[in-house]
Amino acid sequence: MSFTVAIIGRPNVGKSTLFNRLVGKKLALVDDQPGVTRDRREGEAHLGDLTFTIIDTAGLEEADGATLSGRMRAQTEEALLHSDAILFVIDARTGITPSDRHFSQLVRRAAKPVILLANKAESRAGQLETYDAFQLGLGDPIPFSAEHGEGLSDLYDALCAALPELTAPPPEPDEDAEPEGDDIERPLRIAIVGRPNAGKSTLINRLIGEERLLTGPEAGITRDSIGIDWTWHGRKVKLFDTAGMRKRAKIEDKLEKLSVADGLRAVKFAEVVVLLLDATIPFEKQDMAILGLVEREGRALVVAVNKWDLVAGDPGRLKRLTEDSERLLSHVKGTKLVPVSGLTGDGLDRLLQACFDAAAIWSKRISTAQLNKWLSRVLETHPPPAVAGRRIKIRYMTQVKARPPHFALFGNQLDGLPDSYQRYLINGLRDTFGLPGTPIRLSLRTNENPYDKGRPS
Numbered sequence: 001m002s003f004t005v006a007i008i009g010r011p012n013v014g015k016s017t018l019f020n021r022l023v024g025k026k027l028a029l030v031d032d033q034p035g036v037t038r039d040r041r042e043g044e045a046h047l048g049d050l051t052f053t054i055i056d057t058a059g060l061e062e063a064d065g066a067t068l069s070g071r072m073r074a075q076t077e078e079a080l081l082h083s084d085a086i087l088f089v090i091d092a093r094t095g096i097t098p099s100d101r102h103f104s105q106l107v108r109r110a111a112k113p114v115i116l117l118a119n120k121a122e123s124r125a126g127q128l129e130t131y132d133a134f135q136l137g138l139g140d141p142i143p144f145s146a147e148h149g150e151g152l153s154d155l156y157d158a159l160c161a162a163l164p165e166l167t168a169p170p171p172e173p174d175e176d177a178e179p180e181g182d183d184i185e186r187p188l189r190i191a192i193v194g195r196p197n198a199g200k201s202t203l204i205n206r207l208i209g210e211e212r213l214l215t216g217p218e219a220g221i222t223r224d225s226i227g228i229d230w231t232w233h234g235r236k237v238k239l240f241d242t243a244g245m246r247k248r249a250k251i252e253d254k255l256e257k258l259s260v261a262d263g264l265r266a267v268k269f270a271e272v273v274v275l276l277l278d279a280t281i282p283f284e285k286q287d288m289a290i291l292g293l294v295e296r297e298g299r300a301l302v303v304a305v306n307k308w309d310l311v312a313g314d315p316g317r318l319k320r321l322t323e324d325s326e327r328l329l330s331h332v333k334g335t336k337l338v339p340v341s342g343l344t345g346d347g348l349d350r351l352l353q354a355c356f357d358a359a360a361i362w363s364k365r366i367s368t369a370q371l372n373k374w375l376s377r378v379l380e381t382h383p384p385p386a387v388a389g390r391r392i393k394i395r396y397m398t399q400v401k402a403r404p405p406h407f408a409l410f411g412n413q414l415d416g417l418p419d420s421y422q423r424y425l426i427n428g429l430r431d432t433f434g435l436p437g438t439p440i441r442l443s444l445r446t447n448e449n450p451y452d453k454g455r456p457s
Helices: 017-025 066-079 099-110 124-136 151-160 200-208 254-269 285-297 317-328 348-362 368-381 419-433
Strands: 004-008 041-047 048-057 085-091 116-119 187-193 227-231 235-241 272-278 300-306 336-339 394-399 404-410 442-448
Touching: 004 017, 004 066, 017 041, 017 048, 017 085, 017 116, 041 151, 041 227, 041 442, 048 066, 048 151, 048 419, 066 099, 085 124, 085 151, 085 187, 085 300, 099 348, 116 124, 116 187, 124 151, 187 254, 187 285, 200 227, 200 348, 254 285, 272 285, 285 300, 317 336, 336 348, 368 394, 368 419, 419 442
Parallel strands: 004 048, 004 085, 085 116, 187 235, 187 272, 272 300, 300 336, 404 442
Antiparallel strands: 041 048, 227 235, 394 404
C-alpha cells in the first residue's frame, strides 16, 4: 500500500538533501544558505522494496502568519496533516537547539508516527551528538547521513515499525482473478513560466482549488519547480510552477541562478508551456526572451495574459494584444492568446482547453502522400529560386517525427535554399495542415551522387 511521509525540521538540517536521496534524483534545490526550500515538494521515494510519497517542506521557524516565513510554516503544517508518518530531522553536528525542542512539540501534537533522524552524523563527533536527541522524547534517534547515504537500512526498519500495515508486503495475486486493464493514460505535463510576480503560483492555486503554493506580494517567492498532479474534467494533468525568470544580467545571487536553471529544466520536460504575461505590462523584452527559449526547446505554446481583472475596463485591449501577438510571435504563428485572472478564476477553463488543443497539434502526424501532394502544388505556383545559375530541385518531403512536427526536405543544392523560402514552406505547412502555435522543424537533406567526380571510392 502507498503512504505519505513528511520531512520536518528547522532550516539547513539537510531536509532537501534527504528528499533527493530518497527519490533518487536532484529534484529539490540544495545550498548551504538556510531557508532555500519554501514550497512543499512531493516526490516518489524508493527505499528497499518500499515505494511511497515523500514531502520536502520549508524549515520550521517561529514567525507571524502574515509574513513570508509564517506562510512557509503554514505550508509545512499542511504537509503534516496529509502525512502518514513524520521524519523529524536534526543536525547531529550542531546538536539540539531551542528551535528543535520547540518544534518537536508541534510534531508530537500532530499525533502521527515520528522517526527522529540525526542527519550529518557521518563523523565521530556527529555520532556522539546523536545521543543528545533522546531529550526530545521522540524515540531513538537514527544516526544518518543524507549526503553519503548512510543509515538507509535503519530508516527502512524504522518505517516498517512505524507503519506496519502500510509497509506490509502486498498479498499474492489470485491466479484465477480476471486481469484488470492497465490505465495507460499519461498526464499532460504543463509548465507555467514567466517573469517574477506575473502570478504563476496564484494561477495554479486557483486552478487546483487550494492554497498549495506559497504566494504573496513579494517578487521571487517561488524557488523550486514544483510539480502538482491534478485532474481537469477527467483528464490527468501535471502542473509545474517555476521560478520567475529575470534578465540574465540582473541575476547575481547563486540561489536565483539555481532556481532559474530548475525552471529551464521544467520547460525541457514539459509538453505544453504556458507563458504567463502581466496584462498591465505585456510583451516585455524578457517575455520575448522566454518565448524564444520555449520555441528553441520545441514545446507546444499557449500565451496566457494574467491579471485581466485589472484591465477589463479597456474594451480594445484584447484586440490590440491579439494584433501584437500576431506580429511578435511570427515564429509560432497562430499561438492561442487567453486572457485569465488567477485572482478571480476567469478564463481558466479556456486556458486548460487551449493547452490540450496545443498538445494535440504538437503531436500531429501527416502522411507522406499528403505532404508531397501539397508540395507539388507549392512548387508549381512558387518554385525555389536559382542558385549560381542552377535551379534548386526539391524532390520530396516527409515527416520524420512529431512533438514538435519535424519535416525533412530532400533535393539537390538545398544548402543554398534561402531562409525566406524555408519560412514560406513552414508557414504553408502551418496553414494547410492546421499547425498553429507550435514550433515546426525543417531539415534539408541533399541527395548526393556517389559517382560524382572527385568523390573517394
